[in-house]
Amino acid sequence: MKGNPIRSERPMRIVCIGAGASGLCFAYKLQRSFHNFNLTIYEKNANVGGVWFNNRYPGCECDYEAHNYTYSFEPKADYSRVYASSTEIHGYFEDFARKYGLHRYCKFGHRILSADWQDDLGVWRIEGEDQNGGTIKAECDILINATGILSSCKWPDIVGLDQFQGVTMHSGAWNESIDLTGKKVCLIGNGSSGQQILKSIQPLVSQLTVVIRQPTWIFGPFGEPQREYSNEEIQNFKNHPTSLTTKRKQFESRVNSYFEFCLKDSPQQKQIRGHLIHQIQGKLAAAGSTKLDESAVIPSYGVGCRRPTPGVGYIEALTSPNVTLVVGHVNKITATGIIDNANVGHKADILICATGFDTSYQPPFPIRGVNGKNLQDEWRERASGYLALAVPDMPNYFVFYGPNNPFASGAFLITIEAQADYMLKMCNRWQTENIHAFSPKKEAVEELQLYLDTQVAKTVWSDTCNSWYKPKGNAVPASLWPGSGLHYMEAISDVRYEDYSIRYKGSRFAWLGNGLSQVETDPECDLAYYIRERDDGTYLGQRKRLQVATAGTRLKPESLHVFGPRPLNEDAV
Template sequence: MMSKADYSQPGSTGYEINRDLTWMDPANRPLRVVTIGTGISGILMAYQMQKQCANVEHVLYEKNADVGGTWLENRYPMAGCDVPSHAYTYPFAPNPDWPRYFSYAPDIWGYLDRVCKVFDLRRYMVFHTEVVGCYWNEDRGEWTVRLRQHTGGSEPREFEDHCHVLIHATGVFNNPQWPQIPGLHDRFQGRVIHTARWPDDYQESQWKNDRVAVIGSGASSIQTVPGMQPTAKHLDVFVRTGVWFGVLAGNTGSQTKEYTPTERDEFRRNPAALVAHAKAIEDQVNGTWGAFYTGSKGQAMASAFFRQRTANLIKDEQLREGLDPSFAFGCRRITPGDPYMEAIQKENVNVHFTPVVSCTEKGVVGGDGVECQVDTVVCATGFDASYLPRFPIVGRDGVDLREKWKECPNSYLGLAVPEMPNFFTFIGPTWPIQNGSVIGPLQAVSNYVVQWIQKAQNENLRSWAPRQDRTDQFNDHVQEWVKHTVWKDECRSWYKNNETGRVNAIWPGSSLHYQQVIDQPRYEDFDIRSFHQNPWACLGMGWTTQDRKGPKEADVSPHLGLQEIDPKWYEEVGGNPRILQEQLEGREAAIALHSSKGSKSWSAMAAKWTPVVLLGWALVRFT
C-alpha cells in the first residue's frame, strides 16, 4: 500500500525552496567574468556587459600597455584595415571622423581609444598582465586563471583570479609567424623585422638608404611595399603565391580616398546620412557572398572582372603573369591592392616570383639560386592562425585545448568548445572571417554570450558546454559544404591547414547567415548542469520582478499593448488604422487610443477602479 505523502509541511520531502528568488532577476546570483584581451572584440564585450548585465563583475586582462590589440601592435608602413572604415565600426558608436575610406592603424586605434574613454571601459581592464594558464574547477563551477603582471623594473608578479565565465578574445592576428629560412636569424648580418613587431627606430629616415627584401604576398606585404617604396633605396619583393587584388564596396580608384571636412561635418550633423553611408558600404560587402560558390555566375563574373582590372593596372606582362593566381577568386583573402600594383612597377622595385630559401651574411637567396644583397629583411609572413592558444586552457577531465585542437580545431559555431565549460571564444575556428561583414558577427557573438550569462544567473547554472556529438555533426556539415565552394581549391591560405588542405576558418554561409543562426542559443546542443539537484529550483516562490515592484513601478499586464492590436480587427470595429499606426510610432500619446469622449470615459472608469485594484494587489503581495 502506498504511503500517504505529506502535502502540507514545507520541506517535508527534504526539498526546500529559496523564498528570496525572483524569476529573471540578476540579483539571484552574482557572477564574475574574465575576458582575455582588449582588442576590438574585448572592447565590444566590455561595452555589452556594461549595458546588458547586472550583478556581474567583469575584468579584462591585457598583456600590452593599452587597448587596441592588433591595432596597437601592428605599426608597419601603411598598416591598416582591408575593410572600409565605416564597415569596421561598432553599431553603437558610428564614427563621423574617419579620415579616409581605408583607415590606417593609428586611426583605428584612436577610434577604439575614444570608445573606451566615452564609455569608461578601461575601468574594467588590467594592463601589462598576461594570462599564463586557465584551469577548470568542476566542483566550484569556476575557472582558475593564472596571471603574470609586468610592472616594470621589478620581477613579474604572479597571481590567480577566479571566474564563472571565461571569454577568449585574443584574436588570430597577434602571434607572428616567422618564415623557416636557414640563416635568417643566425647568419644574416643585417636587420630582420617582422611586420607585426615593427620597431620604432626603423622609420623612413632609416630605410631611405637601405636595400630591403620584403618576403610575402599577403595583406601586410601589400600594405608595406607601397609604404616603403617611395623612399627606400631599393626593394626586392619575394612572391610565392599569386594574388587576387579586389575592390571592396564599389571602391574602384578610391583606396586612398580621404573624407573631406565637408563630408565629415555632414556625417556629424546628420546621423541618418552617416548610417546610410555605412549601410551602403556594408550592403556591398555582404552582397559579394554568391561569388564564393564554385561554378556560380558570381564567381565567373568576379574572376573576369578582377583579372581584367589587374591587367589594366599592371602593364608589365611578366609581373601580370607572376601575380596571376592559379586558384579561384576568394580561395585566399581578397586584398585591395591598387597602391601595391603601382609601387611594384617603379624602378626601385624588383619582384621575384620565388620563395626565399636561405640567407647569406649579406642577403637572401631565392629558389632560383639568385642572391640579392640587402640591408634589411622584412618578413610580411602573417600570423600563426592554427587557433592553438598560447597558454594552457585545461577544461573538464583535464582536457587541454592545445592538445584537443592540435590535429583538427573543431569548434561549436565558432564560439564554444566541448569539454570547455563556461568558455567562449571570439573568431574561433569556423567563423565568418571572409563571409562579409565582420562587425555584425562580432556583435552577434557578444549578444550570444550575454544570453548565457543571464541564463546562468537566472537558473543558477554550474556549467554548460556544447555536446561533442553535436559539434562533430556541425563540423561534418561544414566540411561537406566546403566542397561546393572556392575554398576547396589548392591555395596557400591561413583559412586552411596547408599540410592537409582542411579548411578551418570559414563559416558555412554568409555573414548574415551566421548572425541569424546564433541569434538564440540552441540549448539542446549543450550539456547543462545546475548547482541545485532540482533544476526547477530557479522558479522560487513564483515571483517575477514585476510582481515584486507592483503596478505603480512596473508593467504587470505586458500582454496588453498597442503593438498587440491587429489593424484589421481595429478597422472592423470602427477604428482608424492610421491613428493606430501613428501611436505605435510614437507620434501621439501611447496611453489612450485616441483623445475622445469615449477614451475619457474609459480613463475615468480606470481611475474609479484603481484603488480597488491596488488594495487587492497589496493583499496578495504582503500575504
C-alpha cells in the same frame, strides 16, 4: 535562489582575455544589459585596440571603408578619409572605451599563462603575470577568450633566420625607430600587409627584393577610391546622421551581396574572375614594364580562395626600377641577405617578414577543461568548435572568432556583436538559473563539422592555394563558415540549448524562487504591464521576425556590383 523572486540574479564573475575589438564589445554589452556582475579584462598590451594597437608598419590601414569598420550602433562621423590608418582606427576603439567607461574593467600589461577548470567548484582558475613580473591569480565563473586570431606573429620557417646580421622585423611588431631610407631591403610576403608595406617603402629604399609564394587576386578599392573627406562632408555627417547611415548601409549592402562569387563554378565566380583579369592586365599595360609576367600577378586558383587584397599601387611598385620580384621561396637566410629557390643571392640590410599570424586557433597558453584536457593539444592537428564560439569539455567558456568563423564572407565587427549577444544569452541563463556548467555536446560538434566540411567543398576556399584560412595547408578543409555573413548571424541568433550539456547545482527548478515575480518586488514596475491597446508584441515565427527587423528598401541589383567604382558589364568579362 529559493528565497528570492523567480530568476533572481546571482553574482557572476567573468574574466575576458583581450581588450581588442571583441573584448570591448563584450564589455559594453555586458555593462548595458546586466547587473550583479564582476568583469576583469586582462590585456597584454599597454592599451586597448588589439591588432590595431600592435600593427604600426608603414602604410598600415584598413581595407574596409572606415565608416563601416565600426560597431553597428557606434558610428564615427569624423573619420578623415575613406580607408582609415591603423592609428585612427586605434583611436576609435580608445574613444569607445573611454566613452562607456570600459577602462575600469581592464588590467593592462597582464599576460595570462594558464586557465584551469575546477569541476567540483564550477569555476576557472586563471594564472598569469603582470608587467612587473608579479603573479596573477584569479577565479571566474565564465571565461571569455578574446585574444583573436591575428595576434601572434608568425615568423617564416627558414634556415638561417637567426643568422641574419642586419635588422629583422615583422609586420605585426614593427620597429618604428628603424630608418629605411637608402637601405637594401628584403620583403617576404604579399598579403594585405606586404602590399601596403611595399607601396610605402619602395620610394624610400635603394633596393627592394620582394619574395612571394604565389600571386593574390587584386581587387582594387573594396569601396570607393581612397581620398580625404572634406570638412563639409564631415560636418554633414555630424549634423545629419541619417546621411552617414545611408552611406554605411549602401556599402554594407554591396558587401553582403557578394557571397555567391565564393561558390565554385558559379556565374558570379566566372564573372568576377574575368573582371579582375581585365583590370590587372590594364594595370600591367599602364605600367609599361616588360619585367613583370602576368603569371606573377594573376592567380590560377579561384577568386577568394586566398583573401583578396585591394592592391592599390601594388603593380606600379613591383614594376619600379629598384624592385626585384622573386616568385617562389627563400631557401636560406645568410648573414648578409637571402638565397632564393633558384639559388640566387640577394643582399639586404633589413629583412621584413610580412608573413601574417598564427591562425591555427591554438590558444597561446594552456586552457585545461574537463579531466585536464588541454585545448592546445585538442586543436594541435585541427581546430573544431561549436559555431565558432564554444568547445566540448571546456565548460562555461567562449571564444570570439573560433574555428569555422565567417572571416571570408562577413563583416568582422558586426559578427563580433552577434557573437557577444549569443554569449550573453548563455550568461543570462547561468546567472538566473542554478547552472553549474554548460558546454556544447561533442556529438553536436562532430556532426556540425561534418556538415561544414561538406559545404566548404562547394566553395572556392577548397581550391589549392596558400592561405591563412588553411592553417594546416590544403590537406585540411579551410576553417571557415561556408555561408555568407548574414547566414552566420542568423544561425547564431538563437541558442540551440539542445546542443549543450547543462549541469545544475542542486534542483534544476530552484530558479523558480519564492513564488514572486521580479515585477512584484520592484516598486517602479507596472503590475499591469501586459495591458495594451494593440498587439505590438514580438513575432514568434523566425521568418516573420526577420521580415520586421530587416524591413527597408533594398538596393537595386545594378548597385550591388563587384568591388570598385564601376559595375560589371559584359565587356569586362
